[in-house]
Structure formats: C-alpha cells, structure tokens
Amino acid sequence: MPAAVTNRRTVMTLFSDSADIYSHRVRVVLAEKNITVDILDSDPLHLPEDVVEVNPYGTLPTLLDRDLALYDSRIIMEYLDERYPHPPLLPIDPVSRANTRLYLHRVEKDWYSLVNGIEAGGKNATKARKELTETLLALGPIMASKPYFMSEEYSLVDATIAPLLWRLPTLGIELKGTGSAQVLGYAKRLFERPGFARSLTEAEKEMRM
Numbered sequence: 001m002p003a004a005v006t007n008r009r010t011v012m013t014l015f016s017d018s019a020d021i022y023s024h025r026v027r028v029v030l031a032e033k034n035i036t037v038d039i040l041d042s043d044p045l046h047l048p049e050d051v052v053e054v055n056p057y058g059t060l061p062t063l064l065d066r067d068l069a070l071y072d073s074r075i076i077m078e079y080l081d082e083r084y085p086h087p088p089l090l091p092i093d094p095v096s097r098a099n100t101r102l103y104l105h106r107v108e109k110d111w112y113s114l115v116n117g118i119e120a121g122g123k124n125a126t127k128a129r130k131e132l133t134e135t136l137l138a139l140g141p142i143m144a145s146k147p148y149f150m151s152e153e154y155s156l157v158d159a160t161i162a163p164l165l166w167r168l169p170t171l172g173i174e175l176k177g178t179g180s181a182q183v184l185g186y187a188k189r190l191f192e193r194p195g196f197a198r199s200l201t202e203a204e205k206e207m208r209m
Helices: 002-006 021-032 049-054 073-083 094-120 125-138 140-145 156-166 180-191 194-199 202-206
Strands: 013-016 038-041 062-065 068-070
Touching (some): 013 049, 021 073, 021 094, 021 156, 021 194, 049 062, 062 073, 068 073, 094 125, 125 140, 140 180, 156 180, 180 194
Antiparallel strands (some): 062 068
16 A cells, blocks of 8 residues: 555655756755755666555656655645745736646646657647747747746746656757747746756756766
8 A cells, every 4th residue: 555655665766867857846846945855766667666655657756755646746835835934936816826837737738748749759849849839939028027937926826837847958949039038037037946956867968067
C-alpha cells in the first residue's frame, strides 16, 4: 500500500528526472521556498520501486511526503505552495488566484505541449518549434510590462515558464527580432533568482554550456 512505502521515508522525497521540464518546475518551487527535501535523480525507464508502488502512471516527478504520494507536477507545486505558504506563489484573492491558474493551464496546454512535440522529433517538430518561437516573441511586450508574468510578484507561472526558457537552446530555438529583447530580459530576471540557480541539475547546467 502507498502508506507503507511513504512511511519508510521520514523526509519529504522527490523522485525527479534530472533533464525533464516537469520535474524541473517542481524543483524550482522547492528551491524558491527553501524546503528541506531529498531529491533523487531517477531514470524514467527504470523507475525506483517506491515510485512504481505509489504511482499508477509510472511517471516523474513523484513526491512522497509521509503518507502522501503525488505524481502530477502541477498538483505537487500547488501542494507545496499551500503547505509552505511563505513566500506565497499564488495570489491570495480568489479572482487573481483563478487567473493565475488559468495562465498555468495555458502555458501547459499551449507551450509545454509544443516542447513535447519538439523533443519527440519527427515531421511535426519543425512546426512546433516555429509555433513556440512565434508565440514567445508575440508575448514580448507582456513579459516586459511587469517584473514577472502578468504580475508584480513571482508566481507558479514564472516557476513554470523559467524551465522552458532555459531549454530554448536545446530545443533549437534562437529568439531574434521584434520581441526577443523583451523575452530575453524576462528570462534573465528569472534565471538570476537564487532559487532558480539552486534548482538546476548538472544535466540542466550543461544545456547552457
């Protein structure tokens, strides 16, 4: 049973793919909040027994926290924000919180799906690469209008966008022309945060070397 597995661990544990964008955004949240956690780099093709026992989908990231097992990156992020409320990464008022969750949904559905298509390769990769490039450039003015995405404060949306922007070189995307300076300026603000630096694995550091 999942409880038997989680009880073997006294410290919160994250099973993480060291190069995966979904695992990365969870690590960003953990680092931003300075949460004490054991992060175990795991091979998605040879999952640890603990993950197999608690996660019916056999996916990473998977979080174990005592008797709780979570295996969807967005659910993990929101759980961490609620359990460790300082600093808050979701707005306090319901309307702003709902809008932030909508931004999260759109980034996942519209942007992360394109990343998945690029990484999968094949005939659709070129189209996905072009679409993601055009989308980012079009949003340059929005990214430059405030310190963070549609907000004065850093949020889960920024923690989700940062891993994507970090991976642009490995995705074969070079931003040029109108909007590029604004997007790159926003990316620089995200990358300069101490929490982001702490979130990087060796594999992710090599993406920018």
